[in-house]
Amino acid sequence: xxxAVRTPPASDRAVAAGxxxxxxxxxxxANLGDPRATLDQAQLELRSxxxxxxFRASSLYRTAPIDxxxxxxxxxxxxxxxxxxxxALLAALHAIERRFGRARPYRxxxxxxxxxxxxxxxxxxxxxxxxxxxxxxxxxxxxxxxRAHLRAFVLEPLAQLWLDGTIPGQGRIADLxxxxxxxxxxxxxxxxxx
Numbered sequence: 001x002x003x004a005v006r007t008p009p010a011s012d013r014a015v016a017a018g019x020x021x022x023x024x025x026x027x028x029x030a031n032l033g034d035p036r037a038t039l040d041q042a043q044l045e046l047r048s049x050x051x052x053x054x055f056r057a058s059s060l061y062r063t064a065p066i067d068x069x070x071x072x073x074x075x076x077x078x079x080x081x082x083x084x085x086x087x088a089l090l091a092a093l094h095a096i097e098r099r100f101g102r103a104r105p106y107r108x109x110x111x112x113x114x115x116x117x118x119x120x121x122x123x124x125x126x127x128x129x130x131x132x133x134x135x136x137x138x139x140x141x142x143x144x145x146x147r148a149h150l151r152a153f154v155l156e157p158l159a160q161l162w163l164d165g166t167i168p169g170q171g172r173i174a175d176l177x178x179x180x181x182x183x184x185x186x187x188x189x190x191x192x193x194x
Contacts, residue, residue, distance in 0.1 A: 021081040023054075023123075023133075024089065025162070027116040027145065027154050028076045030100075031065065035074035036194075038100055038113050043078060045096045046115075049089070050080030058157030064187040066151065070110030074191070077118065077157035086120045086136055086143055093117060118145045118154060122165065132166040144168055149176045152186035 026046060030038045039060060047055045057078045064072055082089055093115040100113035120143045121133035136143040148154045149170035155177040158165075165173045180186060 021083050022121045023079065023081050024117065025119040025122065025158060026078050026080075026093065027114075027118050027148070027157075028078060029073045029114040029116075029153065030112060031068075031070050031073040032110050032112045033101075036060065039074055039076055042096060042100065042113055042115065043076070045099075046078050046080060049082050049084065049092055055080040056161055058160040059193065060191045061153060061156055062189045062191055063153040065110075066153075066186065068110065073153065075153040075157060077154065077161055079122075079161050086117065086134065087139075087141055089120070090117050090141055116145050116148075116154075117141075117143055118148050118158065119143065119165075119167065122162075132168045135168045144170070150180065152177075152180045152188040155180055156188055156190070 028039050028042055028046075030042075043055075043057050055078065058076045061075045062072050063075050084092060097111075097113050097115055102111055102113050119133045120136070123131040123133070132144060134143060144167050145154070148158070149167050155173065159173050159177045163174050167173060167176065170176060
């Protein structure tokens with residue numbers, strides 16, 4: 001049985017371990033309206049959370065819905081540094097979703113915008129050890145995202161940005177991506193840049 005890992009209450013006010021900024025990975029997805037325009041605009045919103053702190057975004061990917069209905073999704077992953085705590089960042093992501101008209105009428109409903117906090121407090125391996133950051137579970141916040149290691153629409157763009165990284169408790173991103181590819185049951189297509 002996995003043990004839930006909780007951050008101390010102070011983590012709601014400052015980033016983990018006394019750092020001034022934390023590197024994060026956020027998944028973006030949309031399948032209603034104009035998904036490409038929505039993801040472009042959402043990336044601008046995420047850049048505003050990052051300031052000048054190394055914002056990067058993957059290519060866009062077209063994917064079939066998984067455990068959901070509606071048209072194909074467009075997905076991407078963004079990486080940036082933020083001074084926000086995990087909970088404050090999640091609140092900011094939800095606020096961005098609401099500005100784009102996100103409704104949650106039922107689980108896995110089609111959506112105008114979906115922003116998922118995939119990884120928080122990532123060590124990008126400057127010392128040779130690429131780690132996937134904090135493990136947090138409780139009060140509506142779970143990091144790493146609980147299904148990230150199973151989804152091509154997360155793993156393909158995540159590998160594009162951080163191939164040598166890890167998802168805590170799951171393994172290397174490259175290995176997880178390769179396993180999902182080998183299963184062959186998730187349709188995904190990398191889209192050309194426009």
